Amino acid sequence: xxxxxxxxxxxxxxxxxxxxxxxxxxxxxxxxxxxxxxxxxxxxxxxxxxxxxxxxxxxxxxxxxxxxxxxxxxxxxxxxxxxxxxxxxxxxxxxxxxxxxxxxxxxxxxxxxxxxxxxxxxxxxxxxxxxxxxxxxxxxxxxxxxxxxxxxxxxxxxxxxxxxxxxxxxxxxxxxxxxxxxxxxxxxxxxxxxxxxxxxxxxxxxxxxxxxxxxxxxxxxxxxxxxxxxxxxxxxxxxxxxxxxxxxxxxxxxxxxxxxxxxxxxxxxxxxxxxxxxxxxxxxxxxxxxxxxxxxxxxx
Amino acid sequence: xxxxxxxxxxxxxxxxxxxxxxxxxxxxxxxxxxxxxxxxxxxxxxxxxxxxxxxxxxxxxxxxxxxxxxxxxxxxxxxxxxxxxxxxxxxxxxxxxxxxxxxxxxxxxxxxxxxxxxxxxxxxxxxxxxxxxxxxxxxxxxxxxxxxxxxxxxxxxxxxxxxxxxxxxxxxxxxxxxxxxxxxxxxxxxxxxxxxxxxxxxxxxxxxxxxxxxxxxxxxxxxxxxxxxxxxxxxxxxxxxxxx
Numbered sequence: 386x387x388x389x390x391x392x393x394x395x396x397x398x399x400x401x402x403x404x405x406x407x408x409x410x411x412x413x414x415x416x417x418x419x420x421x422x423x424x425x426x427x428x429x430x431x432x433x434x435x436x437x438x439x440x441x442x443x444x445x446x447x448x449x450x451x452x453x454x455x456x457x458x459x460x461x462x463x464x465x466x467x468x469x470x471x472x473x474x475x476x477x478x479x480x481x482x483x484x485x486x487x488x489x490x491x492x493x494x495x496x497x498x499x500x501x502x503x504x505x506x507x508x509x510x511x512x513x514x515x516x517x518x519x520x521x522x523x524x525x526x527x528x529x530x531x532x533x534x535x536x537x538x539x540x541x542x543x544x545x546x547x548x549x550x551x552x553x554x555x556x557x558x559x560x561x562x563x564x565x566x567x568x569x570x571x572x573x574x575x576x577x578x579x580x581x582x583x584x585x586x587x588x589x590x591x592x593x594x595x596x597x598x599x600x601x602x603x604x605x606x607x608x609x610x611x612x613x614x615x616x617x618x619x620x621x622x623x624x625x626x627x628x629x630x631x632x633x634x635x636x637x638x639x640x641x642x643x644x645x646x647x648x649x650x651x652x653x654x655x656x657x658x659x660x661x662x663x664x665x666x667x668x669x670x671x672x673x674x675x676x677x678x679x680x681x682x683x684x685x
Numbered sequence: 686x687x688x689x690x691x692x693x694x695x696x697x698x699x700x701x702x703x704x705x706x707x708x709x710x711x712x713x714x715x716x717x718x719x720x721x722x723x724x725x726x727x728x729x730x731x732x733x734x735x736x737x738x739x740x741x742x743x744x745x746x747x748x749x750x751x752x753x754x755x756x757x758x759x760x761x762x763x764x765x766x767x768x769x770x771x772x773x774x775x776x777x778x779x780x781x782x783x784x785x786x787x788x789x790x791x792x793x794x795x796x797x798x799x800x801x802x803x804x805x806x807x808x809x810x811x812x813x814x815x816x817x818x819x820x821x822x823x824x825x826x827x828x829x830x831x832x833x834x835x836x837x838x839x840x841x842x843x844x845x846x847x848x849x850x851x852x853x854x855x856x857x858x859x860x861x862x863x864x865x866x867x868x869x870x871x872x873x874x875x876x877x878x879x880x881x882x883x884x885x886x887x888x889x890x891x892x893x894x895x896x897x898x899x900x901x902x903x904x905x906x907x908x909x910x911x912x913x914x915x916x917x918x919x920x921x922x923x924x925x926x927x928x929x
Contacts, residue, residue, distance in 0.1 A: 396801075
């Protein structure tokens with residue numbers, strides 16, 4: 386039986402990032418996963434409420450954790466897959482909160498009893514797609530169909546995947562998981578100091594200049610260090626990076642895309658790629674191949 | 686449900702035992718009334734002498750005008766119902782909700798798109814949904830109200846319109862909503878978007894409209910308009926009726 390994952394898509398992905406969902410699911414399926422979207426799921430809240438007595442604001446997350454628990458039994462898994470790091474962050478933190486604070490768990494159970502919802506027995510494990518890809522990186526390497534020699538990629542993590550520490554998928558100050566995934570499929574990575582700098586998050590709504598400044602810095606620095614592509618796993622980061630790119634008078638020579646877009650490309654999963662992403666990567670690959678083939682070329 | 690009290694027919698507070706049959710005691714806006722057992726809340730109110738001028742409509746559970754809230758003795762829960770569909774029970778404390786205060790937005794449906802952005806631009810409060818489900822618990826139609834709101838947030842307008850198809854606009858969900866969502870108008874909008882932009886157009890209707898506009902039935906209509914009532918009746922009775 387294929388390994389199964391309970392998929393929690395999240396509102397942003399469903400509304401704004403259909404290609405991210407497509408490439409992420411295609412890569413997981415190629416890895417042998419059976420990915421089942423939850424029959425019912427609810428907005429996680431996008432940001433976790435930090436008020437001490439605020440169980441009501443966690444109800445969307447709690448309902449989804451319970452749903453995953455229920456569906457997981459039939460599927461033989463307790464892993465609830467997220468692709469959006471905001472969802473991952475909120476769901477994982479609410480999960481941890483309920484494990485730590487049994488009183489809050491009981492409060493939520495009492496409230497949900499009205500709807501005949503079973504008490505959450507804390508079995509769901511919230512997991513981000515990066516974690517799955519990282520643990521499967523050897524197998525990823527075996528599935529490579531196209532090489533991207535000479536293409537240099539900067540991984541951008543942002544905030545919610547690596548902070549706070551108790552839900553971080555890697556070292557919060559110096560994460561490496563995405564670079565390790567990229568290298569496992571033969572892609573050269575670029576080091577730069579801003580991979581965990583905030584993209585500007587929701588400032589893009591009211592104070593665009595903050596998002597543009599932060600995301601602009603991230604892009605220009607990575608481009609200056611020779612990156613052709615910046616990969617992200619977050620719809621909001623992606624939005625802000627593109628926003629900054631569009632706002633810049635002098636465009637840095639760097640393209641923003643999802644990590645799973647790039648993986649789908651090297652794995653030959655072309656149906657999972659938007660036509661623009663695919664043609665960009667085709668052209669870049671062609672250009673770099675010529676450079677690599679020409680002696681003395683490749684030094685830009 | 687507002688009411689007029691008149692000296693002859695006005696509400697009759699508890700006046701001892703009613704003649705014959707079993708009676709129950711209900712409390713309306715804090716006052717006790719003795720009414721026969723087995724009446725709907727609406728009929729009980731009228732039995733008690735309330736002449737209802739607002740908050741009553743079809744009496745068949747379709748119009749959503751007669752929303753009430755009540756509590757039962759010994760219970761902490763505030764319950765919701767349609768007065769025409771719910772039996773009055775002994776000890777019921779009632780309040781009328783003839784109108785859920787909600788500002789009705791104006792928009793041009795021609796300029797909207799069937800997506801979450803269009804709905805949220807008009808109803809930003811939709812994104813404040815806490816998933817508490819108070820709306821669903823309040824719905825006298827038994828709709829999955831919260832699921833419909835959640836479907837909008839993720840951009841699934843078709844799912845929202847279908848989940849909210851049977852909404853009768855009583856507004857009880859909106860009164861209970863901590864996010865202050867105006868469900869009645871939100872659902873009206875998603876159904877309009879769904880109908881206008883997502884449902885396939887019925888070809889036969891479009892063709893018939895073209896025929897009408899081209900004047901195909903003008904002559905026949907003219908003839909009908911000139912007929913006497915008797916002639917019309919005869920014509921109606923002798924019409925072709927499709928066999929079942």
